[in-house]
Amino acid sequence: MRRWNGWGDDAKTYPLPESAAGHLERILGEADPVPDASFEQVLSAVPASRLSPHPLINTNPAERLLHARGQSLPDWIALRSGQIDVFPDGVTYPTSDEEVRSLLTYAGETDTILIPYGGGTSVVGHINPLPGDRPTLTVDMNRLNKLINLDETNRTATFEAGITGPSLEEELRTRGCILGHFPQSWEFSTLGGWIATRSSGQQSYFYGRVEDFFAGGHLESPIGPLELPPLPASAAGPDLREMVLGSEGRLGIITRATIRVQSTPEVERFYAAFFRDWETGVNAVRAVAQSDLPVSMLRLSNPQETETTLRLAGRERLVSFAERGLRLLGRGEESCMLIYGLTGYRGILAITRWRTGALLRSHGGLLVGKTIGEMWRKSRFYTPYLRNTLWERGYAVDTLETAVSWANVLPIAEAITTALRDGLTDQDERVLAFAHLSHIYRDGASVYVTFIFRRAKDPAETLERWQRLKSAASEVIIAHGGTISHQHGVGTDHAPYLTAEKGEVGMSMLVAVQQKLDPQGLLNPGKLLR
Ligand SMILES: Cc1cc2nc3c(=O)[nH]c(=O)nc-3n(C[C@H](O)[C@H](O)[C@H](O)COP(=O)(O)OP(=O)(O)OC[C@H]3O[C@@H](n4cnc5c(N)ncnc54)[C@H](O)[C@@H]3O)c2cc1C
Incomplete structure (x- = not known):
């Protein structure tokens, strides 16, 4: 079963080797783990739902708790401490375009916010309901999970958007094909989530980033459906797929996608x-x-x-x-x-x-x-399980990433890791920060940074430590001209830094498109665009 307050399948654990434990203790000092809140404790804090009844909506408190947070460090702090300020008012599992359309109509009529939800593996606050007067409904896509068609001639496959990495590759493997998109969250993340966040797999150098393999698809928006025909190429004006890529649930709900696949490598x-x-x-x-x-x-x-x-x-x-x-x-x-x-x-x-x-x-x-x-x-895909072990030993772990041209790779990696290492010196706390180049391009690379620090006894203080470290690193990224995200997307955590990359005109273009497709602001407000 999937862990409700951590990463992955609860049957899998990553024991910390003794030499690694000693290494961490030498650098960070001995940690003092604070016990987590139990599922039952957190469940008892789920308030009554504000949604009006609908046959497709489940308002069970456990379902709502399981969809309340993603996988960012602030999400972990909230889940583990039980201090979750907002829960979705309900969860729905559509099984067809018609059901998605009826949910959009319901949302319009009842002024309900909809949050499209793939695997809930977001690390930047994408799927969290935000405080406010309007009720929130999470649209979990996991029942839209089938292979619709494999076109052998064109080497394309059309899937429903809620399919996860392992199920998608299994469908392709039995037919001699592979997509090869392997983000580290592959076990749980979904095709729709990859498209909506512009995800990048570990071997994107060979198999391509999502923008390379996303050939077309179908999106249900509040003003009607948008069909993206899977053409091999087109010079017919701006490419609408680029609008859907990275849309983070703001423009509509992607219900299916056609992807370019390849033969299984020898x-x-x-x-x-x-x-x-x-x-x-x-x-x-x-x-x-x-x-x-x-x-x-x-x-x-x-x-x-x-x-x-x-x-x-x-x-x-x-x-x-x-x-x-x-x-x-x-x-x-x-x-x-x-x-x-x-x-x-x-x-x-x-x-x-x-x-x-x-x-x-x-x-x-x-x-x-x-x-x-x-x-x-x-x-x-096993390394992320270490986050559970480290947390239970009293350490918090987070990662962040950017991409820059080659001349900037060494300076930015040095500046980010230094900002993180020095980020808590006034509290006499040390931070272990290290980096790797995760994705390589002819003209530059992505720099991926991991940082580990001790948790405080008070979850609010742990959150405050994280906020200081995250903003110090984000400021460095912007000052060095890096993108605020190479692969994790924007969500809430990176939204304050988006204008630095897009500019005022660019931001107004994005807002105009969002307002055109979703004039009532029903879809995932507060994410990507503030
Ligand atoms: C341990 C770990 C490792 C990770 N490694 C990587 C990595 O290697 N590469 C990488 O790119 N990312 C990585 N991530 C980040 C995350 O997995 C990706 O952002 C992923 O693409 C999210 O997919 P999801 O299905 O879980 O989407 P969710 O987290 O459920 O949603 C993310 C966003 O997409 C929107 N969305 C989801 N489905 C749809 C849909 N059908 N229609 C419209 N909008 C939709 C949501 O509204 C939300 O805004 C990692 C995360 C974790 C926790």
């Missing part, structure tokens, strides 16, 4: 290499990105992340072996680890491996084969 392998320091590694990765070698993933960790990742892997012998080996080869504490993936036909892969290896070596890379790469592959 072989896929992950390898690791080490670099003497971060700068050398960044230069090597840029060289690969600009060489046009068909690699499928490049993920370069900075020294602090390299050390933490190896410790968290829990392979004590492997870690000490790696450390000894790196020291012998003159690669010490500043070592950076690269995980790279190769995907495709066996023969092409052999050549790619050889050419990529030669290029990495020419930049000082030490190739260490498949073991660490395979470890990464096996734990790629």
Whole structure:
């Protein structure tokens, strides 16, 4: 069963290896975990629903609690402490376009806010009901979860939008195809959610970002349906798919989407290499990105992340072996680890491996084969479970991300991690902050930062620590000309920073489109556009 106040399936846990626990304690100090509120305690705080009855609406308090928050750190603080200020007044599970339309009509007639809900894995406040006088209804898409059609000739597949990553890939796998969109939240996030947040998978370098594979679809808006025909290309004016991508539930409810799929690759392998320091590694990765070698993933960790990742892997012998080996080869504490993936036909892969290896070596890379790469592959969806373990040990974890052009990659990574590390010094609290390049482009990269700090006894104080750290990092991102989000979207948390990227004219264009499609402001107000 899915955890109600944390990440993932409650049958899965990520025990913290002793060396990792010691590492955290040395850096952050011993933590003092505060017990969580129980489900029953939080349930008893759910107020009466304000919705007028409707056959499609469930007002059961447990359903409402399970849809009250997403997966951001403020969401965790609210869920774990039981201090949830607002709950949706009801939850609905439509099974057809007609039902979605009837819900939009009901919302218009009763002035009810609708929050489209995919997997609820948002990390920026997308699906949270906000305080106000109007009742809120969460529209959970999980019953719209079927494959409608696989077009073998065009290599496109049409799915209902509420399908999750594993179900979608299973449907495709049995037909010899793959989408290859693997965000770390893949287990629970949905096709509609990926489109509405402009999500990026771990191997988007090879399989494409959502804007590459989203060919068309269907959206139900308050003023009527919008059909996006799945054309291979079009010069017929601005592309309306771009309006729907990243719309965060503000323009309508995506009920189905046609996506571009590919044949299942013959072989896929992950390898690791080490670099003497971060700068050398960044230069090597840029060289690969600009060489046009068909690699499928490049993920370069900075020294602090390299050390933490190896410790968290829990392979004590492997870690000490790696450390000894790196020291012998003159690669010490500043070592950076690269995980790279190769995907495709066996023969092409052999050549790619050889050419990529030669290029990495020419930049000082030490190739260490498949073991660490395979470890990464096996734990790629398991690592987020560590958030549960760390929380229970008294530590809070969050991540943030941006994308910048190459000249800015090193400065922004340094500035964000420094702002985070220094963010709580006046409280005498330390912060562990580390970064990796998660998505690589010819002209730049996304910088993904993880930060860990001790929780306070009082949840309000933990939230206040997070707010200070998050705004310090966000200010740095804006000051360096980075995007406020490469993949997590805007929601409520990033909305104050959106104008810096879009400008006043750009913002007024977005608002005009939103007001045209949703004149009553029924859909997810307060998210994306304030
Ligand atoms: C542990 C973890 C790891 C993550 N890793 C990644 C990652 O690697 N890459 C990445 O891109 N993101 C990642 N995320 C963020 C999150 O998973 C993505 O934003 C994802 O796309 C959200 O999908 P969802 O189905 O859960 O949408 P939800 O969280 O339910 O909703 C997100 C937004 O989309 C809207 N929406 C959802 N479905 C529809 C629909 N059918 N029609 C209209 N609007 C809709 C909602 O209203 C909301 O505004 C991660 C999150 C977590 C918790």
